[in-house]
Amino acid sequence: MAFEALSERLQNSISFVGKGEKITEADLKQMMREIRLALLEADVNFKVVKTFVKKVNERALGSEVLDSLSPAQQVVKIVNEELTELMGGEHTPINISKQPPTVIMMAGLQGAGKTTTVGKLAKHLKEQGLKKPLLVAGDVYRPAAIDQLQTIGRQLGFDVFSQGTQANPVDIAKQALDQARLNGNEVVLIDTAGRLHVNEELMEELRQIKAAVQPDEILLTVDAMTGQDAVNVAAAFNDSLDITGVVITKLDGDTRGGAALSIRAIINKPIKYTGQGEQLSALEPFHPDRMAGRILGMGDMMTLIEKAQQDFDEEQAAKMADKIKDASFDFNDFIDQMDQVRKMGPIKDLLKMIPGMNKIPGLDELNIDDKEMNQVKAVVQSMTPYERSNPDVISQSRRRRIAAGCGQSLDQVNRLIKQFNQSREMMSQMSKGKMGSMNKMMNQLQQGGQKGGMPNLGMPAMGKMQSPEQLKKEQEQKKIARLLKKKRKKK
Template sequence: MAFEGLSERLQSAISQVGKGGRITEADLKQMMREIRLALLEADVNFKVVKTFVKRVNDRALGSDVLESLSPAQQVVKIVDEELTALMGGEHVPLNYSKQPPTIIMMVGLQGAGKTTTVGKLANYVSNDGHKKPLLVAADVYRPAAIDQLQTIGQQLDFEVFQLGTQANPVDIAKQAVEQARRNGNEVVIIDTAGRLHVNEELMEELRQIKQAVQPHEILLTVDAMTGQDAVNVAQAFNDSLDITGVVITKLDGDTRGGAALSIRSITDKPIKFTGQGEKLDDLDVFYPDRMSSRILGMGDMMTLIEKAQRDFDETRAAELSDKIKDASFDFNDFVEQLDSVNKMGSIKDIIKMIPGLSNIPGLNEADIDEKDMVRVKAIVQSMTPHERENPDIISQSRRRRIAAGCGQTLADVNRMIKQFNQTRELMSQMSNGKSKGMRKMMNQIGQLQQGGGMGNQTTMPNVSDRSFMTPEQLQKEADNKKIQRRLKKLKKRK
């Protein structure tokens, strides 16, 4: 995730506060210095950093932090509120017109992912209850732009309006809106032309399209990987077109994320969506408070719940619950659940959304190789339908046949089936009210999701009782061990 480095630095800076139970002005000064460096290294605009740090410092000094028994919690609260305010404070939804069609004009530079974002947005508005979005190919300059949009339209089964590369983009936009009114399209999304850099010719064309169709939304697509330049681009487009919102793409890339923290302050226009991935459903609604919580390591359960609900089938969930209770959960169910988790994103990202889980030592470094998922599915798919439905009948001879069929070793197959059986038993215990074994279940699920360590040896860290200890408890345990060792030495001397 783009904010990973910033997240680690901020958490580290805040964790140093109040270790002795109280906090001094010197402690605050050192923490402010660390926060300032963390934001600058994340490529946040220096003016934004200066204002942010001053606000946090003034609030910390002016509150009861210095007298608080839990100063770190007080500071986290202040930083969280100021980060949320920095990114806009509240979520700003799309401005749907009361008289359809709603016209959305997508603008941005080449390479920012604008055309792909048009498809993602069309998929989003369709799932949001606005049927029959019309995609408009108004980029007549980039040779593959029209073909790319048509391919996206075919994948989503949405109509694409285009008049070829010789037509005037303004005429294309006007005729598309007229057709949408005739055909009852509720949303029109116009993919306008981009350039390698901002120039007056581009802006004039975009101003003419805006005047011709009067869009309800003008969304600027910016590439998070361009850093500070993304802020400059946003300011230039806003000055010319008075944009209504921003979509930040490639937040899953190797980027520092500062653009997202700077754009709102510089342009005073809301970030409405973020793109993280290449799939056409990889578009997330931007919530400043949730993003702030994730940056500060406090999780994001609401987004996780929403991701899970997208494909939630209440009837199927009830069936699975019954299967788990009586331990009849089979390999077909297992693969179905793997696919459901995959749709929600990487295990690493899901862990970060669960409050507290990302702070377990070693767990925040866990990552699941998609190839391991493929290996697990290959083993299951090499079973007969009868074997998948009845895991207990899989004998050693059957396992040898399964291993040969999927190209894995017998040891790999044995390991995966053993872990599956253990997990199934623990899940049954949990659903029947037997709480012991929960941590074992988490560990088993982690190992299963990694293919039991097949291929590479990067497995989920063992989630033992010690992983849930606080730093103070771990230190106390270490001190006790030292005392025990000293006592043993004294006994030997005697």
């Protein structure tokens, strides 16, 4: 996941000022050095790093921090505010035309995820109220791009305007716009041609399309995996087209995140969306303040709430709350809830949006993939409808039949049912406000994981999680190792 390494380094950097009640200029100097290294390692542009560190240092040296009773909190506040400002300050929404259709021209190099982003953005805008999106296949040089856009259109139920590979891209864009006006499409998304690298031929074609359709938005798709080169690409496209915004893709990959922190400062154009997965729902509006909070380990509750509101039905949630309260929650509800959570994205990423969760030892090792969750589902679907609705009737002979039906071992089926029953009881106690027996049940659940949990069945094994004492000891060992390393360098 993007920013994880940067997040860890920045949080460690800020911890330098959390040792005592007061901090000195020497403390701040050391912290600034660590922040500078963290940003450079994340592939943030050198000039951007220099300006950012200077601003943080100037504010941190002020009396508000040096005289503060909680200097660490003050420094976190300053770094958070400057990170937010660096990435644009506030969310910049899409430009919606007062006279439909809203025309969005997508640009970018080959391999950046531009065509997929067209589909993602069309889906997102439809959910925001723009009716009948029209996708336009303007990349005539790559037949696969046209096929891909048509496949996406079929998946989403949206019209795709295409004239094959022989037509002129400028004519395609103009005719698509005429059709959209006739058919009442409220938004038109034009997928333009890409190249392996920026060249004048590409830019001239894009300028002609821009002049022909006068788009409300020109969004550049850049691949976060390309690091610093993404900034150079953004600068080149902006110089030729005067883009209105940026979509950064593949932020879920093994990327250092420097592009997201550099682009706004270099070209002064907002990042409007980020793509974090292959699914057509994996597109998020970019909020600089929320991203800064994630980087600093402060969570992102607003995005989590929005995801929940988008994917959960209020009436269904109310019924579920009643079932949890009276412990009538059954395996049908369990599968429904699992499917709802899966729609929201990887569980590990959702947990990290909750403030403070990033500090829980072993969270990084929590990895529940689709295959494991499908195996859990297979166990439940091997039950009869009566058994799913009445979990308490599942006897040992029934469990043997269920195990044979889903291809899992009897032990795995037993563990799933045991953990389901414990979880149901725990949720019921929580909903009634009875916390007395909660610790006991939590310990039982954790011990179940330490004995093997639910191998290959999607239940998070807790065995690898460190205790606070183990974590503290490990941190002290790392600190000693760093000090020894510095001493060796001085010699």
